[in-house]
Structure formats: C-alpha cells, structure tokens
Amino acid sequence: MRALIDGDIVVYQAVTRAQEKVDWGNGEVVSWADAAAAERLIDALIHDIKREVGATKALLVFTDDTANFRKDVYPAYKRNRIGKVKPLLLDPCKEYVREKYPTMQRPYLEADDVLGIVATAKIKGLEGPRVVCSIDKDMRTFPCSLYNWWAPELGVQTITEVEADFAFYCQILTGDSTDGYPGVPGIGKVKAPRVLETFVTDVGFDNVGAWEAIIDEYARKGLTAKDAIVQARCARILRAEDYNFKTKRPRLWKPPAKKTRRKTRVTSRNRPGQD
Secondary structure, three states: OEEEEEHHHHHHHHHHHOEEEEEOOOOOEEEEEOHHHHHHHHHHHHHHHHHHHOOOEEEEEOOOOOOOHHHHHOOOOOHHHOOOOOOOOHHHHHHHHHHHOOEEOOOOOOHHHHHHHHHHOOOOOOOOOEEEEOOOHHHHHOOEEEEOOOOHHHOOEEEOHHHHHHHHHHHHHHOEOOOOEOOOOOOOOOHHHHHHHHHEEOOEEOHHHHHHHHHHHHHHOOOOHHHHHHHHHHHOOOOHHHEEOOOOEEOOOOOOOOOOOOOOOOOOOOOOOOO
C-alpha cells in the first residue's frame, strides 16, 4: 500500500503549530518559529498517516508555486488569498520534505490535481494499491480510496465514480468560497444535491442530464453555459483522462456530449420487408 499525501497541507499544519506570535500592544508584533519542532511534527504526521492506512510507502505531492492553470481559466481564482502572510517556515519545511521523502510536483497543477491524476492513472513505478490522504473535501470529486486524518474514525473510504461525479457536479453549482469561485448565487450545499439527486440511477450517473440541469440553474440567475463551463473547470480536480502526460499540460474539462443515434441508410438490401 502506498499513501498519496497532500504535502501542502502536512507542511502547513506543522509550521503553523511550530510558530509563535506575541503582540506587544503598541502595534509591534513579533513572530518566531522552531524549525526542529516543525520537522518533528511533519515526520510524526506522515508516520501516523502511513500507520493508519497500512502503507509501507508514501508519496507527498505539492502545488506548483509558479503557475496555476485555473488562474488562466478564471483570473479571480484564489485572488482572495493575495496578500496573506505565509508562515515563517513554510518554504524551508517543503525543502525538508523534498530531501527526506519521495515527492511529486507538476507544472501548472495544484497538489489536488497531482493526487487525482496519480490515483486514477497507471504510472510506472507507482503500481499497486494507493490511498489518497487529505483533509480536503475536493478529494471526493474523483474515484479513489480516501483517508481523512481529521476524521480517522471513518477509516479508508471508497469513493466510487458515481459518487465522485455527483460531488463534482454539485461543486459546479455551489462553487468554493475558499478558492474564490462562486458557482451559482443562492445555491449551497443543501440545494445542490437536490438539483442533481434524480440523475443518480441504477446504472450510474447521468452526466448529460445533470449538466442540462446545471445550465438551467445558471440561466435562472442570468448566467450562461460559458459561465458554467468556467466554474466547472475551476471545480474539476484532474483525473488521468484530464492530463496530457507527454506535454505535461492539463486537458480542460468539456461538457458531456449528448449521445446521438446513428442513422442507417435504407437500401434495397436492408429495406424492411426485403428478403
């Protein structure tokens, strides 16, 4: 078993816990951090995750800090995070992890996307069972085995393709305020599942019907199908089919196409009633 771990979150949790701050009350604030403590916290969390999922190996993934394809799709993506001060040890501790553990990072991609691709692809050197380890709800939008270390009582969960598609389409409606894309105004976590629940059938998830329902909800707010596609591309955590392994570039998500019946040309050979 290999644990696929969101390194962004592991490092961020460790360095924030290892950092202290004092406000002297006169406008002067002093912060300091203990690097050794942060490294111990990182090692302990990785060890605990591996133990809980029964993994003998781990791969930690990171976000590309220089470029993000979603900002080209929707310029306001994560704009709400601009100006936030990073924890003091964030970058040094990422380097610590890269030096000590197997890691992966890809151009233009966030850690979530790397997890989604590795979890759903056949990659040489990463064969065998894999479990995605993260506290991020977005991990439920692609099929995988999933462990949330903030909810260890749930154990390792299996996210089916139907469940993943349903969660992804719900996200197109709700958007994500944390990541700064809005979805449909007025539709939240309660209403979105109600809009889409009828498209879960005995044979799978009706992507075409669900997409048409989403377009209707956008139209009710004066928004277009193009608006919906932009939001969908923000919400889509990449799967193997959404990534070009040769160019190392994402394939932008496209709406499901309606299936059309192939017309058969009637000739003297296949005309009904002809022998």
